[in-house]
Amino acid sequence: MSIIEIRGVHKEYLSGDEKVPALRGVDLNIERGQFIAIAGPSGSGKTTLLNLLGCLDSLDSGSIHIDSADVAAMDSKERARFRREKLGFVFQSYNLIPVLSVLENVAFPLRLLDLNEKEVKMRCMEILAEVGLADKAARLPGRLSGGQQQRVAVARALVKRPALVLADEPTANLDSATGSAILDMMKAMNEKHGTTFVFSTHDKMVMDRATRLVMLHDGLIVSDGSPS
Amino acid sequence: MNARFFLGLAFRNLTRHKRRTILTATSMAAGLAMFILFDSLLTGLQNDGVRSMVWYDTGALQVQNAAYWDEKDSMPLDKAIERPDKVLALLDSKALKAAPRAVFQGELVVNQDPWPESGSARVRVVAIDPTRDGQVFRLKDTVAEGKWLSEDSGGIVLGYQLAKDLGAKIGYPLTVVARTKDGAYQTMDLRVSGIVNTPNAAVNRLNAYISLEIADEILYLGGSVNQIVVAYDEDAVTDAFVSRLGSDLSQAESGLSVLPWKTTGADFLAFVQSRSGLSRVLLFIVFIIAAVGVSNTMLMTILERTREMGMLRAQGMYDKELTASLQLEAAAIGLIGGVLGLVLSLPLNAFLVNTGFDLSWMIEKVGVDLPMAGRLRGAWHPRIMFTAVAAGAFLSFLVSVVPVRRAVKMSVVEALRHN
Numbered sequence: 001m002s003i004i005e006i007r008g009v010h011k012e013y014l015s016g017d018e019k020v021p022a023l024r025g026v027d028l029n030i031e032r033g034q035f036i037a038i039a040g041p042s043g044s045g046k047t048t049l050l051n052l053l054g055c056l057d058s059l060d061s062g063s064i065h066i067d068s069a070d071v072a073a074m075d076s077k078e079r080a081r082f083r084r085e086k087l088g089f090v091f092q093s094y095n096l097i098p099v100l101s102v103l104e105n106v107a108f109p110l111r112l113l114d115l116n117e118k119e120v121k122m123r124c125m126e127i128l129a130e131v132g133l134a135d136k137a138a139r140l141p142g143r144l145s146g147g148q149q150q151r152v153a154v155a156r157a158l159v160k161r162p163a164l165v166l167a168d169e170p171t172a173n174l175d176s177a178t179g180s181a182i183l184d185m186m187k188a189m190n191e192k193h194g195t196t197f198v199f200s201t202h203d204k205m206v207m208d209r210a211t212r213l214v215m216l217h218d219g220l221i222v223s224d225g226s227p228s
Numbered sequence: 229m230n231a232r233f234f235l236g237l238a239f240r241n242l243t244r245h246k247r248r249t250i251l252t253a254t255s256m257a258a259g260l261a262m263f264i265l266f267d268s269l270l271t272g273l274q275n276d277g278v279r280s281m282v283w284y285d286t287g288a289l290q291v292q293n294a295a296y297w298d299e300k301d302s303m304p305l306d307k308a309i310e311r312p313d314k315v316l317a318l319l320d321s322k323a324l325k326a327a328p329r330a331v332f333q334g335e336l337v338v339n340q341d342p343w344p345e346s347g348s349a350r351v352r353v354v355a356i357d358p359t360r361d362g363q364v365f366r367l368k369d370t371v372a373e374g375k376w377l378s379e380d381s382g383g384i385v386l387g388y389q390l391a392k393d394l395g396a397k398i399g400y401p402l403t404v405v406a407r408t409k410d411g412a413y414q415t416m417d418l419r420v421s422g423i424v425n426t427p428n429a430a431v432n433r434l435n436a437y438i439s440l441e442i443a444d445e446i447l448y449l450g451g452s453v454n455q456i457v458v459a460y461d462e463d464a465v466t467d468a469f470v471s472r473l474g475s476d477l478s479q480a481e482s483g484l485s486v487l488p489w490k491t492t493g494a495d496f497l498a499f500v501q502s503r504s505g506l507s508r509v510l511l512f513i514v515f516i517i518a519a520v521g522v523s524n525t526m527l528m529t530i531l532e533r534t535r536e537m538g539m540l541r542a543q544g545m546y547d548k549e550l551t552a553s554l555q556l557e558a559a560a561i562g563l564i565g566g567v568l569g570l571v572l573s574l575p576l577n578a579f580l581v582n583t584g585f586d587l588s589w590m591i592e593k594v595g596v597d598l599p600m601a602g603r604l605r606g607a608w609h610p611r612i613m614f615t616a617v618a619a620g621a622f623l624s625f626l627v628s629v630v631p632v633r634r635a636v637k638m639s640v641v642e643a644l645r646h647n
Contacts, residue, residue, distance in 0.1 A: 056644070099237075112544050
């Protein structure tokens with residue numbers, strides 16, 4: 001069953017007075033529980049596609065359905081609500097809030113959902129245990145290594161049990177051993193919770209671990225299949 | 229949204245750049261403390277001034293001939309209350325304590341031994357009924373030398389500064405030259421029987437007191453006076469009460485008017501009011517400092533945290549929530565500055581209230597004709613203190629509106645890409 005259905009998506013950006021096409025009619029179906037990498041050279045449109053999937057940007061034409069919701073028809077507030085309830089994000093540079101502890105950072109998406117304090121704490125400790133950071137719950141992010149910070153970011157993305165996690169170059173700031181460990185962890189989460197992961201990446205290691213690899217070039221899908 | 233969490237986050241965000249937060253809050257605190265102290269001195273000046281004006285000079289209410297007020301500076305004896313006994317009886321029947329006074333310009337002439345030198349001084353002579361006057365004014369309690377007047381006293385009581393300027397001592401003879409009710413010159417030979425030192429500089433410098441009985445006889449007043457002063461709680465004097473009393477008194481004598489202390493002491497109140505203008509200017513300057521400091525801090529904050537704000541919005545935080553969170557942060561700076569200013573001002577204000585500044589040397593040298601005490605003290609003014617703190621926080625909140633709105637206007641994608 002598809003969690004994402006993309007049909008004829010076009011997106012252009014203005015560069016000065018000139019219109020630059022970023023996506024030129026993309027069609028794509030992503031099944032629930034997939035671990036999929038979108039790759040391609042710089043300017044191929046992979047980040048644009050990820051932004052559209054993350055409801056962070058609006059498309060020019062075509063349609064995107066996520067979990068049966070027509071996200072192209074949503075206004076900005078509806079898109080924010082959708083992100084709040086359904087999506088998780090992992091960023092290249094972690095983007096943790098430095099004045100909040102690990103636990104508080106992970107709890108942030110749950111605060112937006114207005115869950116009660118007991119449930120917030122329980123869910124956070126559960127997910128921190130899964131990413132191996134339960135003993136560091138009270139620490140500030142500045143006192144963690146890059147790999148540990150990215151684990152916190154993954155925990156933050158997963159704590160609300162989203163339908164879809166979007167990860168933009170999640171290993172770009174990490175050495176290969178740490179990057180590999182993070183990918184293992186995300187793969188384990190994917191298998192355990194059935195959460196769909198979509199990566200935008202340049203990293204061969206990410207492409208190799210994905211169960212499906214979509215290659216973009218000049219705003220078009222040029223290949224789609226198993227990484228092997 | 230979890231309001232407690234976001235409030236906590238706003239305060240914690242202030243710790244990211246402690247030095248910047250402290251500098252902004254401290255500049256606000258210093259300004260607010262200055263404002264609070266300045267206001268304290270003004271309030272103290274007004275409270276003490278009104279008290280010493282009412283207790284030693286004007287009284288809370290004055291009954292006058294309606295024509296007197298326009299010529300009050302020349303203190304005419306012919307614009308008089310012709311039947312003060314009837315007015316006093318009516319006031320007595322209302323259980324209001326009242327004292328008749330004949331107030332006129334006089335020349336004190338000293339030209340014989342033992343005065344150190346001959347000369348004269350223009351003074352305001354206040355002829356009083358010592359018994360009734362004591363029920364309305366507190367002059368009797370301020371006798372520094374000699375004694376207060378009695379009914380048949382042939383003495384004159386001088387204000388402290390006046391006595392000092394003349395070199396007067398108890399028992400010294402002097403002559404008062406004044407016009408009678410008809411306008412003819414008349415003299416009164418009296419002896420200094422007392423010296424009063426009141427907290428009212430104008431009284432100390434300008435006033436001399438004699439018995440109304442003597443003034444009536446020598447100035448041919450025929451029982452008339454130009455003031456009847458009524459004791460009343462100054463805070464309870466209302467326009468309605470004044471108007472009602474005026475209408476009641478018309479039964480005793482027509483053509484009278486009742487003036488509250490706010491009218492008879494208008495010069496002093498105008499003086500305080502002009503100082504209040506200064507206080508407002510000071511408050512404006514404080515607010516400008518706060519506005520510049522806080523808006524600058526918020527601009528830096530927003531610039532540094534653009535990507536983080538992109539992340540918060542990507543997680544699903546509404547623009548309205550982000551705006552509130554950032555404005556809360558700005559208000560928190562204002563609140564910290566305000567509370568710091570309040571805390572800083574408390575011990576300083578306690579000093580002003582309990583000790584104050586001794587201004588007697590200035591009053592003596594400059595010759596201030598205001599109902600000021602020799603010591604300028606502050607006063608506690610909780611409403612203004614808390615209003616200043618709240619206004620500081622609110623202003624901080626307000627000046628953050630534009631930079632925060634600009635930050636929220638940026639698209640999430642753009643914010644996430646920001647370096």
